[in-house]
Each structure stands twice: as structure tokens, then as C-alpha cells.
Amino acid sequence: MNSTKPAFILNSLSQPELNRFDKYISTQFEGAEVTFWQYIRPFCKERNIVSIDKQKCWKHVFGNKRFHTLKYARLLSDFTKILEAFLVNDQLLKNEIGKQLSLLEIYNSRGIPSCIPPLLKHTSKQLSSFPYRDEQYYKWAFQRDEQHHNFVESQDSRQEEKHLQQTIHSIDTLYLLQKLKYSAMVLHYQKFMAIDSSLYFLEEVLHYSCTDQFAKIPLIQIYVSIIYTLQDKDGVEHYRKLTTLLKAHASLFTKDELENIYAYALNFCIRKINQGDLDFQLHIFELYKQMLKDGSLTHRGFISPWDFKNIVTIALRVKAFDWANKFINEQSIFIPKKDRNNAITFNRARYFFATQKYDQVLQLLGTVEYDDVFYQLDAKTTLMKTFFELG
16 A cells, blocks of 8 residues: 555644544544545554555455455545545635635625625734735735625625725736746746746836835845846845845745745855855855744754755854854754764764864764765765874
């Protein structure tokens, strides 16, 4: 079962999600799919799906009946449909604003106008208190305004404005934001990949994004700045505007959104360094410190060993030795366990080399063999440098 669609879905579920699915299927369904779940449930909760044997599954569900491949495949298919229905239902239940918007659409389509005004008011209140002003917020704002317009239109009153102007503004905002985000993505990939993609209307979009009605939307202005850093040969002024906007409005965006924006800023700095402007090493260092401060560096619960190495390396290059040592000691808990010891050993050795404590470099690296070829090469290079410094 390990390479089947339900296995992929089940492996992606957290323990609380598995518990909710257990309640969902047990109370909403009956039959072979429920019996099948009862058998595989312990394996799923122990993260041991690979041990599930289809012959034993079959026997638990169908008793001593002869195994039939098509019938077993149909069982998996029907079980997958239940899983997918749970995912949709669970996502909706966790998303109060999305649930209200779905209800607005249902009430409009069913012609139940009396239920709509209080729900519109409640949805608007929830939306205004939503902590972020990211793409999801503007999608919801447009959906709310669209349903508001549909409601007013259904009243067939010539005295009403039809809520059209607000709906048009919402869809314009959403369009500009999405156009800018995907255009930035294309321009970024064109720096190192042969992507044949025509960016129609980009100049017009950039122009309208800077008009009064959109100039006060931070995320739009951030992506305008990102695009100019990718288009402009110098781009430094646009980079400064980008980092200023980031510092001022970081709390308006999810950690995923922040991580994406920081990636553009970091890549700009790397391009400038590659062009010979080593002052941008300090800019990268400041970006990493800001990411650590606002939580976008550790929001997934871990830091990859490669990101950890890059952060230590840039701190050492700008001679922030105490900061690098503190970072290694305090943030190494975020490195996945399987990589942690090697990463700590390697980065401490780099720190000791940078602070000219060569004997400690030899103690750390002299007996370590890394599985990863890049770690191995860097470790050997650091050892050779150390031997040279020691004569």
C-alpha cells in the first residue's frame, strides 16, 4: 500500500488530523471502507504504512473470500474519495472566512436574500480583523464584494449602486497583485533558466500599481520593488525601498509570504556580490538577522543545514564572530536531528578557523568524514587552510 494514493495522503496528515479523520469516517460512513480504516489505523498513527500488507487488509475486510485485484483497487479508490472529502471539509472548517463566503454563495444561488445581510456584515467584520494583508486576504475581499454585488443585483432595485465600484476595485487589486507576483517569478527564473514567457501588459500594470488607489497597499508596492530590482541594471534604490517596506510591514504577511519576499532580497544581494560589490555581504547578514527576528527563518520548525551553513558563513565574512558563535549555540536545535551533529561540528570548525583557533579546528575536523560531498570538500579545504596557517 505504501506507493498508493491513500498512503501519500495519510502520510501527509498530522496526528491531530488523523484523529479528526478517524472521527469523521467513523461517524459519517459505514461499510468496507470503515472496516479497512479500522485495520490500517494503528499503522497510520505509528507512521508505519510501509508494513501494511494488502492480503491481510483483504482478509480483515472481506474474510475468507478469494482475493480479487479489481475489487481491492475499487476499495482503495472509494477510501481515497472519503479521504479527499475529509480534506476539503477539514480545510473549510478551519477557515471561518472561507466558510462564510461559501455560505454567501449558497444563499445567493438558492435565492434566500433574508440570510445574506447579517452574514455579509459578519464576514466583513471577520475580514477586517484578519491579521494579514496577503494574497489570500485580497481573494477573500473580492469574493465578499462579488457576493455583495450578486445580492444587490438580485433585489432588482434601480435605486441601488449595485456595489459594482467596490467589486471592480477588489478584482483590480487582486489582479495587480497576482500579475506582479507571477511576473517577478518569471523574471527571477529568467536570470538562470531559458524560460520563454512573454510578460504582456507588465509596464501598464507597474504604472497602475503606483497610482494613488494602489500606492498604499504594501504587498503591491513590495512586488513592484522586486520587479524593478530584477529589471534595473543597478537596482540598488529599489532594493532599499524593498527592505524599507519589509521592515515596516512584516507583520502584515504570513511567514510563508515573508520567506518568499526575503528570497528575492537575498538573491539580489548575491547578484551584486557576484558583480564584485562585496558591501552586499553586510546586507545579506542584516537580512538574515531580520528573518531570525520576525520568525520567517524558523517558522517551519527547522533550518536546513545548508541555510544554517550560509548564515554562519556570511556572519564570519562580515567578522560578526560573537554573533556567529551565539547563532551556532542557540539555533542549532532547529537543524533536523539526522544532520545536527555534522552541521554543528562543521560550522564550529569554520568559526574557530575564522577566529584563528587552529588547534580546535584540527580537533573538530581531523577525524570527521562527511557523507555529503559538499560538506566533505569544504571540510577538507578548511583543513588544508588550517595546516597552511600552522606552517
